[in-house]
Every structure is written in C-alpha cells, then in structure tokens.
Amino acid sequence: xxxxxxxxxxxxxxxxxxxxxxxxxxxxxxxxxxxxxxxxxxxxxxxxxxxxxxxxxxxxxxxxxxxxxxxxxxxxxxxxxxxxxxxxxxxxxxxxxxxxxxxxxxxxxxxxxxxxxxxxxxxxxxxxxxxxxxxxxxxxxxxxxxxxxxxxxxxxxxxxxxxxxxxxxxx
Numbered sequence: 001x002x003x004x005x006x007x008x009x010x011x012x013x014x015x016x017x018x019x020x021x022x023x024x025x026x027x028x029x030x031x032x033x034x035x036x037x038x039x040x041x042x043x044x045x046x047x048x049x050x051x052x053x054x055x056x057x058x059x060x061x062x063x064x065x066x067x068x069x070x071x072x073x074x075x076x077x078x079x080x081x082x083x084x085x086x087x088x089x090x091x092x093x094x095x096x097x098x099x100x101x102x103x104x105x106x107x108x109x110x111x112x113x114x115x116x117x118x119x120x121x122x123x124x125x126x127x128x129x130x131x132x133x134x135x136x137x138x139x140x141x142x143x144x145x146x147x148x149x150x151x152x153x154x155x156x157x158x159x160x161x162x163x164x165x166x167x168x169x170x171x
Contacts, residue, residue, distance in 0.1 A: 142166070 008014055030036070146163055 139166070 011017065143163075143166075
C-alpha cells in the first residue's frame with residue numbers, strides 16, 4: 001500500500017508530506033501560469049509545421065511524378081523519332097546504293113563503248129595503214145615488174161602510157 005494512506009503521512013512532521021505538498025503547489029502554480037496551454041500551443045504549432053512539411057512533400061512528389069511521366073513521354077517520342085530517322089537513313093542509303101550502282105553501271109557501259117570505239121578506230125586505222133602499205137608494195141612491185149619488162153623491151157607505147165598514168169595516180 002502506498003505511503004499516503006497511512007496516518008503518519010499526513011503528519012506535519014513527516015518530510016514526505018511536505019514534498020507531496022510542494023509538488024501539488026508547484027503543479028498548481030504551473031497550471032495557473034498557463035504552462036499546459038503554452039505547451040499545447042507549441043505542440044500544435046510544431047504539428048502544423050510538420051503537416052505543412054508533409055503537404056509540401058506530397059506536392060513535390062506529385063510534381064515529380066508528373067515530371068517523370070512527361071520525361072517518359074518525351075523519351076518515348078524521342079525513341080520513335082530516332083526510329084523514324086534510322087528508317088529514313090536506311091531508305092536513303094538504299095536509294096543512294098541503287099543510284100550509285102546505276103551510275104557505276106552507266107559509267108562502265110560508257111567506258112566500254114569508248115574502248116570499243118577506240119579499238120574500232122585503231123582497227124580501221126591499222127587496216128588503212130595495211131592497205132596503204134599493201135598499195136605501196138603493190139605499186140613498187142608493179143613498177144619493178146614494169147621496169148624489168150621495159151629493160152627487156154625497148155619501148156612499148158601502151159606501157160609508157162600506163163606508167164605515166166600510174167605515176168599520176170600515186171601522187
């Protein structure tokens with residue numbers, strides 16, 4: 001049993017009584033001064049500050065989530081644009097390849113035609129040179145044969161006329 005239920009506790013000579021009475025008086029003074037009210041107001045102000053901080057944190061979180069969604073949408077859009085750019089680049093590369101291949105084939109065909117023309121010109125030039133050399137050789141051979149005949153024959157008017165005609169044709 002607690003000590004204050006005994007009669008000795010309530011004696012004015014008991015120091016425990018005075019400690020209890022001092023405590024009651026002290027608590028009374030604190031209540032009269034309004035300390036509990038001030039403590040409650042301080043706690044309410046602290047709770048209001050904490051609630052404001054929580055509200056601000058919730059607002060910032062909502063903004064961050066909205067910004068995250070916006071960034072994810074922008075990223076998806078950027079990835080789609082990158083895929084489109086890549087597809088366009090591949091298509092352009094394919095078209096450039098086809099164009100380059102066509103130009104190369106055209107260039108090869110032109111060069112082949114030029115080479116064939118040069119070969120034909122060289123062949124015709126060589127044929128003309130061969131014909132000219134053959135004509136010169138035939139003329140020399142004819143001249144030698146005729147000169148040989150003329151030496152053996154003194155003078156034949158038809159041969160003389162042919163020789164003079166031949167000389168005019170060769171010049």
